[in-house]
Amino acid sequence: MSGTTITFAIFGAICVFIGVIYIGQMRERARIDKIRKTNALTERHNRMQLLLHELPPQYLNNELRILVTERSIETINELSSIKNDDRLKQQISQEQVFLKQLREKKPKFKPVIVQNEAKAKDVRVLLESLSRFVQNLNKRKRLDANSTKKYLNHIDFSICQSKADLFTARAETANKAGKPRVAIHNYHNAIESFKTLTNNPQATKTVAQFKVKIKELEQSAEQQKSVQGTPESTGENKEWDSFLKSDDDWQKKNDYE
Numbered sequence: 001m002s003g004t005t006i007t008f009a010i011f012g013a014i015c016v017f018i019g020v021i022y023i024g025q026m027r028e029r030a031r032i033d034k035i036r037k038t039n040a041l042t043e044r045h046n047r048m049q050l051l052l053h054e055l056p057p058q059y060l061n062n063e064l065r066i067l068v069t070e071r072s073i074e075t076i077n078e079l080s081s082i083k084n085d086d087r088l089k090q091q092i093s094q095e096q097v098f099l100k101q102l103r104e105k106k107p108k109f110k111p112v113i114v115q116n117e118a119k120a121k122d123v124r125v126l127l128e129s130l131s132r133f134v135q136n137l138n139k140r141k142r143l144d145a146n147s148t149k150k151y152l153n154h155i156d157f158s159i160c161q162s163k164a165d166l167f168t169a170r171a172e173t174a175n176k177a178g179k180p181r182v183a184i185h186n187y188h189n190a191i192e193s194f195k196t197l198t199n200n201p202q203a204t205k206t207v208a209q210f211k212v213k214i215k216e217l218e219q220s221a222e223q224q225k226s227v228q229g230t231p232e233s234t235g236e237n238k239e240w241d242s243f244l245k246s247d248d249d250w251q252k253k254n255d256y257e
Contacts, residue, residue: 034082041079047129048072055126057109059158062102064130064151067143069099071133114165123162131155157202163193164206171213180221187214 051060051068060068073095080088101107114120134151137143143151171186187210197203 038079038083041075041082045072045075045079047133048075051126051130051133054122055130056112056114056123056162058111059123059127059162060130061154062106064134064154066099066102067137067151068130068133069095069102071137073099113169114162115169117166120162120166124159127155127159127162131159153200157197157200160194160197160203161206164190164210167193168210175217178224180217180224184214184217184221187217 048068048071052065052072073092076088076092076095080092114123131152134143134148134155138145138148167186167190171183171190174180174182174186191207191210194200194203194207
């Protein structure tokens with residue numbers, strides 16, 4: 001075998017070796033990219049589902065709920081294209097049925113009362129996530145400016161409303177317990193929750209309703225104060241009348257003697 005032949009044979013072997021390594025690296029890179037994309041799509045789909053099923057329904061209107069559901073279906077379809085799983089196909093079918101109901105029947109969902117600060121914080125985190133979702137759609141030219149503004153206004157109101165709802169629940173509890181002053185304090189806090197939305201008509205209307213309740217509670221507190229003062233006054237009058245009667249009896253006894 002000549003030296004030239006040996007040289008070409010070694011060069012060919014090196015090329016084959018490099019090619020095998022390159023193909024192996026490409027496959028590994030593709031595998032990693034698939035895992036990364038699968039994880040990203042799964043996380044995105046989970047966020048959509050949290051918005052639809054964990055966020056108290058009163059903070060989502062039907063348009064936003066449809067928007068999120070459409071994006072959820074789109075995401076799970078992408079996921080299904082790279083991950084063959086019958087559960088994903090079943091999920092797609094369920095979400096398509098849900099989307100059809102939203103579009104055709106426009107169902108009403110029962111409000112879920114926010115009763116503690118931890119839950120209120122979770123609600124705000126979800127709403128902030130929804131806000132970023134809407135803004136991202138707008139940046140990608142998938143949502144027009146007018147719709148974006150309308151949706152963001154609703155979300156901003158919902159964020160403030162979630163804060164106010166916590167104080168409202170506390171106010172109602174205090175009022176039922178016969179503590180109108182505590183209720184008034186919580187309604188003032190509820191009003192403070194809307195301080196960033198001075199130009200929002202819905203916020204203005206809600207604040208006006210709180211002010212009416214405060215006025216009613218102030219009247220109730222005054223009546224309560226008046227009622228609490230009455231027994232003491234009545235008791236004092238009875239005691240004084242009793243004293244005067246005893247004094248009259250004593251005078252009558254002296255006159256008789």
